[in-house]
Structure formats: structure tokens, C-alpha cells
Amino acid sequence: MERRELIQWLVATAGLPSLAFGRQVHRRPLRRSLSAHVERTLTVATERILPGAAEANVAAFIDKMLADWHTPEERARFLAGLPELDTRCHTRRAADFVACPEADQVAVLTALDDEVTALRAQRGGGTANQHWFAMLKYLTVYGWCTSEAGMRALGLYPMAGRYDGCAPV
């Protein structure tokens, strides 16, 4: 399935109870801690941030982290920020984020990424990591890089079974 098709299919099937892609997906369904709309938004947003994230089911990892790892404050900050994707899309297309054309989704995410990058460049930029979009992006990148698909793509899995300290790139 092409990525474009995948995203279209994602949006089309957004109301189904469970989303699962590929054999590396956790067999358990997504946790019920997030609303269906949030799940759908996360799935599309992670895919736009890092192509392949949807197939690697990064949204399920984010759900798990929000439910069982992050503090209640972090979870609240994240969930309070996420609707901004819809708000920003509405000003462009009068549609929710998931229903917007890909170009608009990318534009909205790029703007947020630029804002976090600008925060990072400020004095005391340490607070940039607490921005809800910085959380989303971090979890997306980490989730994909530690998925089977991600580790295969990065050449980290399967293991080499030997050591070469001066191998050609």
C-alpha cells in the first residue's frame, strides 16, 4: 500500500474500533485512554512528521506513554495542545486536521515545528521540550526508531553478529 493510500484508508476507517498495520504492530488494540478523534489525529500527524510512523503504529506507543509513563501534568498539557491542529486547519480549510489536504497538514505541522525551533533558540530554550508539539515529535521519532520497521530501516536490526571498528559506511 502506498503511503498516500494508507493515509486515505486511515481517514476512511477512522471510526473502526482498532487500527492495525503490518506484522510489527502490537497485537493488542489501541488503549481506550484516548478518544477516537485524538487517535485519528495522532495517527495522521505522526505519519506526516515521520513517514512510516502510521505503519509502525507509533500512535499506540504514544497512547501507552501518555497513559502509563508521563505525569498527569504532561498528559494534560499534551492533550490540551493537540486540538490546535484542528484549530489551525479550520483557519485554512474549514476542516479538521485529518480531513485537510496533505499540503495543509504539512504546513500546519511545519509551522509548529518552526515555533518550537525558535523557542529552542531563545535564551532559556530548555522549556522548548515542554511544548506539546515537541512532545509529539519526540515521541514520534523515538517510537518509530524503536519499532521493528524503524530499526530495520536504520540498519540496527537484525544485529550484525560481529564487530568491525572501521567498516565502510
Add this chain to the structure above:
Amino acid sequence: MTQVRDATHFDAIVVGSGMTGGWAAKELTERGLRTLVLEAGRPITPERDYVEHKPPWEMPFRGLGDARAVAARQPVQSHSVSFDEWSHVFWTDDRDNPYTTPADRPFHWFRARQVGGKSTIWGRQVYRWSDLDFEANARDAIAIDWPIRYADIAPWYDHVERFIGVSGQAEGLAHLPDGPFLPPMALNCVEQHVRDRVQARFGRDRVVTIGRVANLTAPHHSRAPCHYCGPCHRGCITRSYFSSVNATLPAARATGRLTLRPFSIVRSLVYDAPKRRVTGVRMIDANTKTEREYTARIVFLCASALESARILLNSGLANSSGQVGRNVMDHIKGGGASGQFDGWTDRRTIGERPNGIYVPRFRNVTSRHPGFIRGYAFQGGAGRAGWESALRAPGIGAALKERLTQLGPWSMNFGGFGEMLPREENRATLHPTLVDAWGIPTLHIECQWSDNELAIHRDMSVTAAELLEAAGAKDVQPSTRGPSTPGGTNHEMGTARMGRDPKTSVLNGWNQTWDVPNLFVTDGAAMTSSGCQNPSLTYMALTARACHYAVELLKRGDL
């Protein structure tokens, strides 16, 4: 040799099944003794319990750890460098195993209760001591003299190294003696460059060599060579690194004379005052919390430095010197430096080498440093950062994905491990009221660095930067980390020291308690000074040596 009379009497009891307990079990059973090993924790079955090949996507938190459970149950243990989401099961539960420190003097007491103890999660770096170390206290008029010299222990280093398998590079340094090494692991391109440049600048004064590590690089005693998967502290299904589960306990079991009892927490020793002998131990079954006794002709305490001291203190034994629990030592770390290297952009490493470089001690070896006595060694390595360095990189989409696949520039770091001097006031005592989950009085630990350690810590960052600059590194950054928390290197030792005089030491030159001739302590408690080398090899050599001595005494009827 006596035969087992019933299920509760043995020739020997060994308390602890880790680094030294495994060696005591092997040596005593191979010398004919029916030996009971009491282990406080659970049994370990490699096929079930080792998790080194479990990929991150099979872990609930992908390797980030269960933050809430860790905060609640393992806030101390989680400070260890080998604690992670996979290996946390090999560390104790801090709630069940409490201890206290002064509020302004934290001490990290890392503890492992399972068959194999900390030998499953250790760093595997093994370095011999030399007379630079054994003569140090006498030379500096610090504390008391060691009762042994290198010549006393050298054959036992050979004995241990031949069994465990140590890969390393012979360097011919008098103060870091070579052993019967297996082939060394390879330096990577930048490490080789740094070795060459440091040699050109410092000659044989500062040597960059590959770490000497208890990982096999060739088949050895039916154990397979390392396959470079990386996370040894999660176990090793091919038994390629030394641990008691992987090597010594199977050897002991093969004699038919080993009885291993897990879930057995030793509360105290049982003492026959008229005979001045221990008759056995009193233990609590960790599951049923019932108490029972086992008897034996000799007892070896191999429970780890602080646990063995705790058993002695709870028994009120072997402490006529008042030295039990005193002289707590660790190695100070936190100092060092890192730098970047241009070039080799067409080169990378493949595989996860479970080892780094080592720079043997060079301070106060042939010259005298004005700011401190003793010294430190560096461990470290070179590499190229992968995706972890791009977790917060700007951009999204295909460009971000491309960025994740790019390797960063080569960088190299050196981190120091410094000697700590023995001081009586660094001390573990029985807590007056606090007990563990089994009702056994626990410890109050007071331990802090002295000016000598702090001066060593500062010097580490200066000389690490010198090494990097000599090698042509750019953007050299001295460490900004302060001194590590005492205990944080997990090299705690010294709490029942060896010596020449019963008035000032707990053990004689054979790890035998002065007060109770059939009681031996052979773990880190025995150490009279700390050196700066990773200490497990010396603990193992002392254990094997003491076992042979004890068996000779038994044969002569002297115990």
C-alpha cells in the same frame, strides 16, 4: 572429608552466589567439600530469564523504563549505569531493602538478589593490581598495610583469568600486569588514531589500550565467543561473558557436591563461644519467612561488601578490632572529557562491542603529583552518534527521516575511575530500628569523599582534555559532571579489611577472620585499599586463594 549427615549439615556454607560466592562454590566443591550455597534471591534460568535479545518494540516502554514503578520501587537501584527496562529485574526492590544515610550525604547501595548476584549485571572490566597498589598504604602511611603483595596473588590471578576468559592486549606495564589474555577486541579507527597520537606525545607514560574484559573472543571452556549484540547486563544466552550462572556455578554443580538454595536470606552466624568457631548460619526463607539453621565446618561470607558486614554486625562476631563496617570505599567518577574528530566520515562501526578503551593509571606512578596521592584510570571510547542525537532535530517529513539515518561526526570520551582512600569514619553501622522486609536490621551508611578524591576528580578532566588535544580532537569539552555519589560506581569495598594485626583488621592475609578461624570473608569487604582498577578480578583471586587455604587447614585438622 565428612559426608553429608543430613540435609542441614555440610562441609562448607557459602553465603551468596555472585562473583565471589560462585568462585567459592567452584573451588570448595572441586576440592571435595560438600558445599551449600545460600542465595537471598530467586533462581535464574538463562533460557527463561536472560533478555539481551529482546528488541525494544517488545518492551512496554521501548527501553525508557516504567518510570512510575521505578520511582516507587527502585529509586536507588535505577542510578546504576546497567539498570534499564530490561535489566531492572536483576536489581533489588528498594522498599523491601531499605537503608539510611545522613540527609546531606547520599550513598548509592546497588544490590542484586538472585542466583549470580551482581555477576550478571557487572561491567566485566578486569585489571590486575600490582605492588604499586599493595604497597600503597604502607608507602603513604595511610590506614594499615596490606598483608599480601603481588607475588602472593599473581598465581591466583592466573588461575581465575584462565577460567573466566579475559580478552585484552598485553602492554608490558609493571603497574598493570598482563595475564593470559584471549585475543583483544579491536579498537575502532578513531581509537587507533588516538592510541597512536597519544603514544607519540606521551610515550609509555600514558597508554590507550583496548579494555581487558571478561568477554570471550574465542571459544573457551565450552562457552561461545561474543557475538557483539551489546547489552551484556541483560544476560548472555551464549555464556560469552563470565558470570557465576554462566561459568562457576555450572562447574561446581558438575562435581555433584553443590547444593544451591535460593530464597535464603542469612540473618546471622551461629557461634560456639567455647570452641571459638561458627557452627553454621541462621537463615530466613524469603517466601515463607520461616527461619532455619544450616551447619558446616567452615563458612564463607560472599554476600557483597556491605551485606557481609551487615551479617557480621548482626551476629556480633569477628569485630574485636571494631573495624567491621568501617573504611567503606568506592571509586570516584564523573571527571573526564570528550572531543570531536574530523575525518573518517566514510567509516563506521558495525556491531556493539561490549567494551571500550582503557588508559592505565599514570599519576603517581613514576612521578609525584603535588595535589594528591594515588591516581585514576580512564575508560571510554569513540563512535558516531546515530538517531538518538537527532531526536530533537528540526524539520518534519522525508527530510527528518533522512536526518535520522545520518551518522554524526566521530567523537571520543574519556571517563575517570579514581582511587578512594580508606577512612574509619566512612562507615556502615546497624540501624537502631529500621529492618528489612524480613525483619533483619539494616544499615545506616555514612560515606563521603575526602579532599584527595576531589582533587583526583578535578585532575581527571584536565588530563582527559590533554589526551584529546594530543590526538588532534576539536571542540574538546571537559566534563561538567561533579563527583559521582559514593557507591555510585558499585565498587563498594573495605568493610572487613585484611591486615597484619588483629587489633586493626578483621581478616588475616588469607581472608580468615582473626576472631573466628573457620569463618572467611572473601568479597569486597576484604579490601584494605581500593586501587583504581575495577575490583572484581581481585575479589575472585582472593576467594580462590582463600578456598585453597581453608581446604588445606581442614585437611590438616587445623579448623
